[in-house]
Amino acid sequence: MPLARNLMPAAVRRALNALYTLLWCAAGPLLFFSPRMRQGWRQRLGFGRPAPCDVWVQGASAGECALVASLLEHLPGVRILATSCTSQGLDVLRKANAQDLQARMFPLDLPWLMGRLLDRARPRAVVLLETEIWPGLLMACAARKVPVIVVNARMTPKSLAGYLFLRPWLRAFAPAAVGAIAPADARRFGLVFGSERTSVTGNIKFDRAMNAPFLSRLDNPLAAFVPEGRPFLVLGSVREQEEATVIDLMERLHAADPQCVIGLFPRHMHRISAWEALLAKARVPWTRRSALTGPAAPGVILWDAFGELGQAYALARRAFVGGSLARLGGQNFLEPLAQGVLPCVGPHTRNFDWVGGEIFDDLVFRSPDVAELTRFLLEPASPRDTVRAKALDYVRTRQGASAASAALVTPFLSRRDHD
DSSP states (O other): OOOOOOOSOHHHHHHHHHHHHHHHHHHHHHHTTSHHHHTTHHHHTTOSOOOOOSEEEEESSHHHHHHHHHHHTTSTTOOEEEEESSHHHHHHHHHTOOTTEEEEEOOOSOHHHHHHHHHHHOOSEEEEETTOOOHHHHHHHHHTTOOEEEEEEOOOHHHHHHHHHTHHHHGGGOOSEEEESSHHHHHHHHHHHOGGGEEEOOOTHHHHTTOSOOOOTTTOTTGGGSOTTSOEEEEEEEOGGGHHHHHHHHHHHHHHOTTOEEEEEESSGGGHHHHHHHHHHSSSOEEEGGGOSSSOOSEEEEOOSTTOHHHHHHHOSEEEESSTTTTSOOOOTHHHHHTTOOEEEOSOOGGGGGGOTTHHHHTSEEOSOHHHHHHHHHSOOOOHHHHHHHHHHHHHTTOOHHHHHHHHHGGGGGSOOOO
16 A cells, blocks of 8 residues: 655654653643543553454444444454444444454543553554544554554544644554545545545445344334324423424424324433423323333333334334434434334434435435424324335445455455564
8 A cells, every 4th residue: 555645754743753752741630530531441441351352443432332243243253342332332233143253432532541552462463443543543553563444434624624733643643544425424534545546435423224033013022002093193302402392393283183103212322310290281181101011002102112113113104313403413213214104304314324315205204393303203104114115226336345344354354463
């Protein structure tokens, strides 16, 4: 792989490397005032000896760590050390239950800490997921001639500005290869590290989309609570910042069809008591999910049981997916589609830009207007098998990134262990 030109004098690079180390030494103790950073603090400080591995994979949190399983399917027999910056990410890695995978917390990005982990684990390659550009790790890998590959790589225009400012320094220890999710992301990584290193491999998330089993009413454990004779509408993953708007939506739905049953799923369980207060003032009857012993009466079911959203989608006539009526980026609107249910969302769906704008043509209804969302939700259900088949067709034409990303990594696994 050709090296990108670096015009920064070596003395300046060394000074910047030392400055980066000093900044981490100064900031490190302050970070541990955060309860989140204190989780797994021994591993964050480099304690513990990992087993030798073939590849070290780093994912920031749960979302990135969920991609590791897809990558592993195309790297059989490869020993993986997987790290994450969060306890949620570690939970995802441990649940993967892969024989050749060991999971631990990502260390603070001090070059010497990263070097110590590299010396102990002795990976043949380091794989970074999405936007995990850690200069300390890159410096330690460059010093030991361990190739770094970025897969499922994405970079926003806003992030690009910061990386361009640091480009002369970053190019001194650039990744060996970058597999981007889309041409625009490949161009941005190319501007920072050199276009000769970048290619488009697609988005691994498509390989994992629509994997949920298709539930029939007969097999659905929630069927006893949702009467067949009444329309059941699900408002899923509702966030705190959009609660007032969702109250308005529920009042409109109940006024237009007093017989409908509305399943309200807050994104975070700690908001249940706040929702009780809001619903007490709303013009709509309600009950808690935990209070149900049989079919629900018309009105709102405040869902205070965790982990049942997918099953509820499978019983719904239509669904609204939250996080999208406020500037929060949106929650996963592919989940109801996996159950053959057409969803609607608000205007803010940035978190799922990777799905592509074409999905809003006829599979997902998007609108900032509560009246339009109400009308959509009250329309008759489309045949579930037809909706799911159409969504599967959409996703399948965009799959294959796991295999392409693994193919990018594989050539580096044949290198001999460094001395």
